[in-house]
Amino acid sequence: xxxxxxxxxxxxxxxxxxxxxxxxxxxxxxxxxxxxxxxxxxxxxxxxxxxxxxxxxxxxxxxxxxxxxxxxxxxxxxxxxxxxxxxxxxxxxxxxxxxxxxxxxxxxxxxxxxxxxxxxxxxxxxxxxxxxxxxxxxxxxxxxxxxxxxxxxxxxxxxxxxxxxxxxxxxxxxxxxxxxxxxxxxxxxxxxxxxxxxxxxxxxxxxxxxxxxxxxxxxxxxxxxxxxxxxxxxxxxxxxxxxxxxxxxxxxxxxxxxxxxxxxxxxxxxxxxxxx
Numbered sequence: 001x002x003x004x005x006x007x008x009x010x011x012x013x014x015x016x017x018x019x020x021x022x023x024x025x026x027x028x029x030x031x032x033x034x035x036x037x038x039x040x041x042x043x044x045x046x047x048x049x050x051x052x053x054x055x056x057x058x059x060x061x062x063x064x065x066x067x068x069x070x071x072x073x074x075x076x077x078x079x080x081x082x083x084x085x086x087x088x089x090x091x092x093x094x095x096x097x098x099x100x101x102x103x104x105x106x107x108x109x110x111x112x113x114x115x116x117x118x119x120x121x122x123x124x125x126x127x128x129x130x131x132x133x134x135x136x137x138x139x140x141x142x143x144x145x146x147x148x149x150x151x152x153x154x155x156x157x158x159x160x161x162x163x164x165x166x167x168x169x170x171x172x173x174x175x176x177x178x179x180x181x182x183x184x185x186x187x188x189x190x191x192x193x194x195x196x197x198x199x200x201x202x203x204x205x206x207x208x209x210x211x212x213x214x215x216x217x218x219x220x221x222x223x224x225x226x227x228x229x230x231x232x233x234x235x236x237x238x239x240x241x242x243x244x245x246x247x248x249x250x251x252x253x254x255x256x257x258x259x260x261x262x263x264x265x266x267x268x269x270x271x272x273x274x275x276x
Contacts, residue, residue: 003041003062004050006033010058017050017059026050034059045121088263090210093218096254100131100182105215109253110185112211116204119196125204125248128186128239136184139225140177142235144170146228166224177224181252184222186229188245201248208251218256226250 004026011033018026018034025040034050048064060066078086101109110127118124130136147167151158158164169176178184187205189197209219229235229247241247 003036003044004034005060005062007058007060008033010056012056012058016053016055020049020053022047022049047121085263086213087210089260090213091218091260091264092220093252093254093256094179094220095257096179096181096218096252097257098182099255101217101253101255103129105217106183106253109208109212109215109217113204113208116200116207118200118203122193122196122200124190124193124197125201126188126245128188128241130184130186130239131182133180133182136178136181137175138238139184139235140170140175142232142238143177143225143228146232146235147224163224178222178252179220181220182254183252184225185251185253186239186247187249187251188241189248191244191246197246198248205249205251212253216255217253220252222250222252 013028013030013033015028015034018028023040023043023045025037025044026034027037029035044061044063046061046063048061048069051059051061051064051066051069057066106129110129113125113127114123116123116125130139144167147158147163151163151167166176185205185208187201189201191197193200205221212219225235226247226249229239229241229250236247239247
């Protein structure tokens with residue numbers, strides 16, 4: 001069969017599938033219903049919009065089969081006040097219990113990242129979960145080694161980023177790099193995706209961060225570890241990053257040691273309306 005198959009007994013020829021196709025691959029024939037434009041099928045990005053938007057289940061797509069799409073009868077929308085409070089309540093967690101997150105819970109957490117939107121549905125993000133105190137400590141050690149070299153190469157910039165203080169704290173036995181987190185998640189993107197992989201990673205890890213709170217987990221971005229893992233060969237080698245991939249993000253994950261009883265405050269909203 002071709003890219004799409006249409007059950008004409010169910011098709012109402014409403015054109016919804018045509019309207020939502022992001023690359024304008026489909027067209028609507030008054031008699032034959034939706035069809036693939038000549039020579040356009042190869043541009044399908046398998047987003048599944050055309051299949052999902054049909055209220056009658058009339059259209060099937062070989063790249064996103066109808067049989068594999070989960071039906072929803074009522075779109076799951078939270079009331080605005082609950083959603084606002086939930087989003088506002090998220091905090092970066094830097095103090096963790098020693099209890100590790102089970103692999104079952106970690107897989108559930110990572111599963112939500114799989115549904116993150118991405119440019120042209122490119123996806124392409126994979127994850128490495130690092131476990132064990134010794135492994136986490138060694139990664140922090142390698143990041144500090146990277147920092148020492150940065151201090152030597154550009155002391156002013158390193159000082160601006162607070163690296164000397166972080167190095168000093170680590171030498172005293174206080175890990176401010178990975179905060180003694182029981183686990184970290186390393187997100188990797190295919191090099192061939194270029195900058196698109198970075199944007200997708202940020203979206204994926206934000207999905208993950210928000211969902212983590214529902215599993216009673218806390219997270220925090222490991223910015224220095226992330227920066228080091230992009231360029232410091234000893235760290236790249238230790239993590240065994242494949243040649244065709246690059247680290248795009250690192251999150252600390254664990255059960256929070258403390259509970260917060262107040263919502264965070266932020267700077268006032270700054271917005272302008274453009275009128276011609």
